[in-house]
Amino acid sequence: MKNIDWANLTFGYVPTDYNVRCYYRNGKWGEVEVCSTDQISMSIAATCLHYGQEAFEGLKAYRCPDGKIRVFRMDENAARLQSTSRGIMMPEVSTALFEEMVAKVVRLNQEYVPTYESGATLYIRPLLLGVSAQVGVHPSRDYVFLIFVTPVGPYFKGGFSSNPYVIIRDYDRAAPLGTGIYKVGGNYAASLKANHIAHEKGYASEFYLDSKEKKYMDECGAANFFGIKNNTYVTPKSSSILPSITNKSLMQLAEDLGMTVERRQIPEEELATFEEAGACGTAAVISPISYIDDLDNGKRYNYGEKPGPWSKKLYDTLTGIQYGLIEDKHGWTTVVVE
Numbered sequence: 001m002k003n004i005d006w007a008n009l010t011f012g013y014v015p016t017d018y019n020v021r022c023y024y025r026n027g028k029w030g031e032v033e034v035c036s037t038d039q040i041s042m043s044i045a046a047t048c049l050h051y052g053q054e055a056f057e058g059l060k061a062y063r064c065p066d067g068k069i070r071v072f073r074m075d076e077n078a079a080r081l082q083s084t085s086r087g088i089m090m091p092e093v094s095t096a097l098f099e100e101m102v103a104k105v106v107r108l109n110q111e112y113v114p115t116y117e118s119g120a121t122l123y124i125r126p127l128l129l130g131v132s133a134q135v136g137v138h139p140s141r142d143y144v145f146l147i148f149v150t151p152v153g154p155y156f157k158g159g160f161s162s163n164p165y166v167i168i169r170d171y172d173r174a175a176p177l178g179t180g181i182y183k184v185g186g187n188y189a190a191s192l193k194a195n196h197i198a199h200e201k202g203y204a205s206e207f208y209l210d211s212k213e214k215k216y217m218d219e220c221g222a223a224n225f226f227g228i229k230n231n232t233y234v235t236p237k238s239s240s241i242l243p244s245i246t247n248k249s250l251m252q253l254a255e256d257l258g259m260t261v262e263r264r265q266i267p268e269e270e271l272a273t274f275e276e277a278g279a280c281g282t283a284a285v286i287s288p289i290s291y292i293d294d295l296d297n298g299k300r301y302n303y304g305e306k307p308g309p310w311s312k313k314l315y316d317t318l319t320g321i322q323y324g325l326i327e328d329k330h331g332w333t334t335v336v337v338e
C-alpha cells in the first residue's frame with residue numbers, strides 16, 4: 001500500500017503508477033498498452049479538442065473487509081459508453097475490452113486502492129477521444145480509449161448527511177433531444193456556471209428543471225434525483241438526464257425491499273409531497289437532500305436535516321453490496337483482486 005493519508009483525500013487527482021490505452025486506427029481496435037506517464041500527445045487539430053468528440057465514464061473499485069478488491073457493475077458503464085459512442089458517432093468499445101482494461105488498470109495500481117476503514121475508494125475514469133487532425137465538423141477517423149485511476153476521499157467525512165439544493169431556471173444543462181443522456185464533456189461545460197452560482201449561494205448543488213417547459217424535475221448537478229413517499233421510490237423519466245447506474249441499482253433494491261418504484265415525470269409541485277429526497281450517483285451513492293429552494297417563487301421543499309429511514313436503508317444496502325458485506329444477489333460486483 002502506498003503511504004497516503006486516505007481519510008483526508010478529496011475528490012481530486014492523485015497521479016498513480018499506470019494507465020491503460022487502446023488505439024482505434026484503420027477501422028479497428030489495437031492491442032492494450034500500459035503507460036506510466038499521465039500525459040497524452042495529439043494533434044492541435046484533434047476533433048476532441050475542437051468539437052467535443054469525447055466521452056467518459058466513472059466507476060469505482062472498493063477494498064473490501066474480506067481483503068478483495070471489487071468493481072461495481074462495470075458492464076453497465078461499458079453499455080453506457082457504447083450508447084454515448086453511438087450518440088456522437090464514435091466507434092464502440094466492446095464490453096469485453098472495457099472490462100479487461102478496467103481489471104488491468106486496477107490490478108496495476110492496486111497499491112492505490114484506499115483502505116476500507118478510510119471510506120475512500122479508487123475512482124476509475126475511462127476516456128474516449130477523437131484524435132484525428134481535421135478542421136471540418138465531422139467524426140474523427142482515429143480514437144484513443146484510455147483508463148486512468150485515482151484514489152478519492154470519502155464523500156461523507158462526518159458520516160452520511162443531508163445537503164440543500166437550489167432550482168436554477170436561468171441555465172439548462174442539456175436539451176430534450178440533445179446530449180444529456182450521453183456522458184460527454186459538453187454537458188459538464190454547460191453546467192459549470194449554474195453549479196458555480198449554486199455554490200456561491202451556499203447550496204451543495206444546482207437543480208435543473210426540464211429545459212422545454214421548466215415544469216418537471218430533471219437532474220441535480222451531476223446526479224439523478226429521487227423522492228420517496230408512501231413506500232414508493234419516484235425518479236424522473238426524462239430525455240435529457242444521464243441514465244445513472246446508481247439510480248438503476250437503487251430502483252432494483254427499492255423493489256427488493258418491498259417498495260413500489262415509479263419512473264415518470266415529476267412536476268415541481270410534487271416536491272412538497274415527498275417524505276424523503278436524495279441525489280444519487282457513483283460519487284456519494286446517495287446524497288440525501290435537506291431542502292430544495294425555488295428562489296424565483298419563494299418556495300422551500302423540506303425533507304429534514306437528517307437522512308430519512310428509506311434513504312439510509314438503501315444506502316446501507318448498496319454500499320454493503322459494493323463492499324462484499326451483503327449478498328450480491330444480482331451479480332453486480334466483480335472481484336478484480338483476490
Ligand SMILES: Cc1ncc(COP(=O)(O)O)c(C=O)c1O
Pocket residue numbers: 058219221222223224241242243244245246247280281282283
Ligand atoms: C450528469 C450525471 N447524472 C447522473 C450521474 C450518476 O450516474 P452514476 O450513478 O452512473 O454514477 C452522473 C455521474 O456520475 C452524472 O454525471
